[in-house]
Amino acid sequence: MIVVKNVHKSFGEEEILKGISTTFLQGKTNLIIGQSGAGKTVFLKCLLGLFLPSKGSISYDGENYATLGNNGRRKLRQQMGMVFQGSALFDSMTVEENVMFPLRMFTKQTREEMLKRVNEVLERVNLQGANAKFPSEISGGMQKRVAIARAIVNKPKYLFCDEPNSGLDPKTAILIDNLIQEITRENNITTIINSHDMNSVLEIGEQIVYLKDGLLEWEGNKDIIYKTDNENIINFVYSSELFKKVRKAQLQGL
Numbered sequence: 212m213i214v215v216k217n218v219h220k221s222f223g224e225e226e227i228l229k230g231i232s233t234t235f236l237q238g239k240t241n242l243i244i245g246q247s248g249a250g251k252t253v254f255l256k257c258l259l260g261l262f263l264p265s266k267g268s269i270s271y272d273g274e275n276y277a278t279l280g281n282n283g284r285r286k287l288r289q290q291m292g293m294v295f296q297g298s299a300l301f302d303s304m305t306v307e308e309n310v311m312f313p314l315r316m317f318t319k320q321t322r323e324e325m326l327k328r329v330n331e332v333l334e335r336v337n338l339q340g341a342n343a344k345f346p347s348e349i350s351g352g353m354q355k356r357v358a359i360a361r362a363i364v365n366k367p368k369y370l371f372c373d374e375p376n377s378g379l380d381p382k383t384a385i386l387i388d389n390l391i392q393e394i395t396r397e398n399n400i401t402t403i404i405n406s407h408d409m410n411s412v413l414e415i416g417e418q419i420v421y422l423k424d425g426l427l428e429w430e431g432n433k434d435i436i437y438k439t440d441n442e443n444i445i446n447f448v449y450s451s452e453l454f455k456k457v458r459k460a461q462l463q464g465l
């Protein structure tokens with residue numbers, strides 16, 4: 212569980228996050244949504260410990276990153292997995308080497324132990340046998356699955372995903388969403404996803420935080436979002452004609 216209390220973040224005179232408080236739940240897919248420029252990436256970077264909040268606190272199962280020493284921060288960072296936008300695989304490394312990378316960085320496991328774990332996670336994301344392939348030899352959806360395997364190989368307590376299905380076709384996007392949700396539940400991870408994708412909101416939004424101009428304007432989940440009378444959210448989530456029809460049907464209990 213990650214507890215965020217009154218987080219502000221400024222760059223010089225400009226305040227980007229203006230006092231955000233929320234709780235991200237363990238074993239759930241928590242989504243951060245909001246229009247371009249709302250502050251989602253800055254918030255995600257604060258949650259990753261890449262930016263320190265100017266004010267307020269973020270605690271990870273009781274540990275406040277800002278007040279930890281170097282050792283404590285390193286340990287906490289090792290408990291975080293990250294799926295970057297566009298996968299961010301190392302092009303010159305094979306799938307196996309990409310997935311093994313965090314184990315080489317953060318553990319003292321033997322090559323045999325690392326390989327066993329790599330094969331376990333590759334199997335979990337349905338990429339068994341793809342070890343020797345290079346990123347350029349596999350599809351975008353497969354690259355994303357490699358990125359997920361790499362993010363979970365070190366058994367993180369916290370998983371952060373920045374636009375995990377950007378650039379994927381709708382069917383593959385849903386498969387990736389569902390895979391992240393399944394892995395989150397199986398391993399009881401606190402997963403936070405920065406998303407633009409309204410399909411994801413309605414499919415896996417177990418906890419949704421809607422940011423607007425650096426403030427948390429609404430929070431809830433996919434089962435209640437259609438009931439909101441907040442015009443900003445209605446216009447954002449249900450922006451297309453199709454989604455407007457979906458909302459109407461939801462309101463009519465269809």
Ligand SMILES: Nc1ncnc2c1ncn2[C@@H]1O[C@H](COP(=O)(O)OP(=O)(O)OP(=O)(O)O)[C@@H](O)[C@H]1O
Nearest residue numbers: 222225227245246247248249250251252253254407
């Ligand atoms: N390192 C930085 N220094 C100064 N300003 C920054 C920095 N990073 C982000 N900002 C500013 O913070 C604001 C919010 O940016 P952010 O990237 O968090 O938005 P976002 O909600 O993620 O948008 P998008 O959906 O387009 O990615 C922007 O005005 C941006 O210019």
